[in-house]
Each structure stands twice: as structure tokens, then as C-alpha cells.
Amino acid sequence: MRVYNTLSKNKEPFTTLKPGKVGIYLCGPTVYKPSHIGHMVGPIIFDSIKRYLEYVGYDVTWVVNITDVDDKLINEANKRGLTMAAVAEEMTADYHRNLSAMGIDTIDHFPKATEHMTEIIDFTQKLIDRGFAYASDGDVFFDVGRDREYGKLSGRSLEAMQGEGGGAADRKKSSADFALWKGAKPGEPSWPSPWGAGRPGWHIECSAMAGKLLGETFDIHGGGLDLVFPHHENEVAQSECCHGKPLATYWMHNGLMQASGEADKVGGGGRARLAEGAAPAATAAPAATATTPAAGDQAAQEAGKIGKSKGAQAFSELLKKYAGETIRFFLLATHYRRPIDFSEERIQEVEKGLDTFYRFFDRYKRVTGDDFYTLPAAARREQGDFTPSADATEQAIHEHRRKFHEAMDDDFNTGGGIGDLFELVRLLNRFVDSEKLESTGKSDAAKVAVLKRGASVMRELANTVGLFRAPVQKPGTSGAGDELVGKLMQLFIEVRADARKNKNFATADGIRKGLAAIGVVLEDRPDGTSWTVQK
């Protein structure tokens, strides 16, 4: 396997510190507001990564921190007239609800900053003792000038770092120094420390908690690309100066979710392009002359990363419209390091693609009588290995499995893997078609066995990235499961079948159209008629 490492800006062979074991630390949310989709990107990606690593055979420990003490939290609490702890508790619950709606149940620890004051204070003291930090009037700062390697993660040099040092400039030796401990102002939540009452700085909790749960050096540290500097850079500085060894072997950063803005809707053309034949412009003309004029420009300014977008809706709202699996699929279809433009239109598009799979699962059940979701699927890669028979379809199944592994082994290329899954469903549908399994039923045991093999490989592969683990109830299709509704539909279908038998197509079509008008779709197949509720 190969993994892209921010530290080296290259894909590197994946090796672990301890054989067979992987420790992952992912920077989690500051719980001051309900999470938006941007907060789910990392967890979804790393949930898939952890599943895949376990599938490959590793024993994985995954930690996601909860930042429950922070300036933003204090502000929010003041604004709402609540305690900081109350706000944190409320938003942590929201975060957990979102995670479980996404099927993310692989996180082993959710350490909270407020529950690790002892570790944080010890860590800070250690840095002071070693001469890497200094106390200054109630605050404690990390002395960036003492760290020769400072800037190695983000590729910045100290000289290049200007900045006036923020509000605490007068207490710092250098403007680039950052707070490990912040003295409390009157009325602020605080914890006692050797330097007076205060709270931890932004970066220190991660260093302290990661060290406690995963050890001084662990395998993978992840987070959004926006955290590379200063957050991760400072974590590296603190931890490595404190322990004298690397913090993490691999730094994995996911691309950010972008608010797509309205540019493409307004201008029709999305990206502004140079007009064909426009002079190669050695004269750096003002960009405006070459771009799509007026309306598009204005709207494009709304675009940007979703964390800053005012329009970022709460994730819980999104879940009212789309199944968690749809959102996961949407994210996984793009490589994790690439930025993604968020738009509901895109999600709806992906939803249609997903339907191909769901339909196949239904079809599989009609043909074999087996539920796709209870198919035995290999949990470990070597368990799923098989030698294909001479059957061409079985050989193709084998080949798709190989290609899926190849994609995932190369820096977790879930997009490539999903493309392969699509090819696999098509192969299986074609097989059912050409062998007429739908009408002849289970008559040909050998053919059915090939289909089962294909379906279980599908399940095996999809499960490695957290897909198709359990049936999905799409928002807005409630009622479909009611017993009474089921019986009524059965009645409609029988009446209509009679009409069709008597070539009374007007009645048959009337029933179908009438049901379609209220969102129920009938489909006639060789082996009967099925019904589904559209949202």
C-alpha cells in the first residue's frame, strides 16, 4: 500500500511502527455550533480508511478529539446565556448523532480537552523545563525560535512568518510564538495551573491526548487541509520538542468541502475561460476583460470553503433530505485529497447512481431468494480470495476485485474503487439478463452460484469503505414499510394483473398512472410486479 504524506509531499510505502497495528489521530470538532457537512468529511474518509486497513489485516486504533474549551465556545455560551459546558454538551451530542447517522461507528476514543487538564498541564510544564516554552504574565508560550525544525510540515520558514502576533504580542518573545496556556480573564471558565487560572491553547490538547492514547509516536495523523498551518505545525513543534521523537509517521490531509456558490447557475459556464483566439496576452490585461462578465463574477464571490460560508446548513438538516449512505457515497466518489464542491444537485445525481445498486440488491433477492444484506462477505482480504472457475463471469468478478484492491491500495483511491463497483453491478445485471435468471428462477444452480459469488464480492468490497452494510431507508419514503400499505398494494397489483391478463390495458395503465401520481411506482417484470415509493 502507498499513502500520500503531507510531510514529504509524496506517496510513500505504508509501514507501521508496530507490526500489524495502526494508530490514527484525527482532529475533531470544536463543539460550539451544530456540525455542517464539512465536519463529516474527515470522519467519513477515515472511517473508510480504518475499515479498509482492518480488511487488509491491521489492528487499528482511531482517536478523534472533542475540543470543548475554546474562545469560540466562550463567546457562544455568553451569547446564549449558557455555560460553556452546556453548549459543548449540546453540540457534542449533535456531532455524535451525525456520526451515527453516517454509520461511523469505528472511532475508538473521543477524548475531551476538559477531561485532560492534568496531561495538558504536565505537557506544558515539560516544555518549560526543557527550555522550549516560557511563562509570561499568566500565559505560557511556545518558543518557536528554539525549534530548528519549525515549519517542516507546512513548508514555511520562520523568516517568512510575519504577522504582528495577535493580541498577546507584548507578552511574546516572537510574534510567531503560540500559546500553550492562556491566563483567564475575569468570568472566563478556567482551571488552576502553576501559572495561574487559565485554559489550554488551541494546539496543546491534541499533543497531550494523542500522546496519552496513542503514544509519543503514532502512525497516522489526519485532519482538514486547513489545519496544516498553524494547528498541525504547532502540534509537531510541541510534541517533537517535548518527546524528542517524531509525532506521526504519516500526515494525511483531506481536501475541503467548498460552497459551490451560484456561479455555475448564473453564468451557465462555471469557470471563466479565455475566449478562443484571445491574444496570449503578454500584456497582463486586467483579468476582468477576459472573464465572463458581470453576473457570474458577483456570484462567484460567494464561493469558498464551507466552513466560512454563511449558507452552510446544519448537517442534521441535510440528513432530513438524504440518506447518510448517499452522502457517504457522494464523498467517497471523489479522492479524499481533492476539494469537493458541495451542491444538492450533485448529491441528487449521486443518489440516482446509488439506485442502480439498490435495484440490483432487490433483483438479487428476487432471483436467489437471499437477502443481499445478510450475504456472508469476507471481513479480511485473504478470506475473500478465491480461484475463479472457467466461467467468464466469475473470472470477470475476480478481476474487478483485483482492480478494486489496486485502487484502494494506492492512497485509498475510493473514487477509482467506486467506478469499479459500478462495473461490477453492470456485469452482474448483464449476467442475470443473458442467463434469463429472472424468469427461470433457480433452475440452474451453477449459474446462481456465480451470481452469488458476484454479489458477495460486491458486498465484501463495498463494506471495506462502509457502503451497503445495511438496508437504507430514504428520507421521505416512509409508509413503504407499513403492513397495511403492503396489503393494499398487493390488492392493487392483483386487480391490475387481472386487467392485463384480459388485455384491459386502459384499466392497467390507469392504475399505474394513478399510483405514480401519488409517488408509488409500479414495475412489471417477468416474474411479477414490484412497487416502490419515490420520495
Added chain:
RNA sequence: GGCGCUGUCGCCAAGUGGCUAAGGCAGCGGAUUGCAAAUCCGCCACCGUGGGUUCGACUCCCACCAGCGCCUCCA
């Protein structure tokens, strides 16, 4: 200004120094169907622009253009 990322079919999106440049959505044609739906088959790209390296580049290098991120406690 500094550091960095991105630019592949109408839209989304994998990928590769040379073999037919995945897949999805949309579209078109066909098979199937009483008609539909679904499914299957077929069609639909020369990879931002200009140079360079190379026997050969979409893939490597440079410049430019465009979009974006970070440098201000945002995943």
C-alpha cells in the same frame, strides 16, 4: 506579498511516459416490454494555454492564464 493545491467528455470524476484515457449523471440510437419502468448493447474527450525534456507526454520540467486554500484559533 509568501507557502501550497487544482484545471481531464455538456456536468461530476478516476487514471497513465507509449497499448481501446475508468466510472457516474445527462443525451442519442437499439434490444427487451401490450405500453412503461428497470436492465442490457452501442454512440458521445485527444486531457487550461504556450514552450521545453524525451524516440514518444494528457502524464516530467518551465512560463502564463484561470479557480481555490493557508499565512487571522475554520474539519
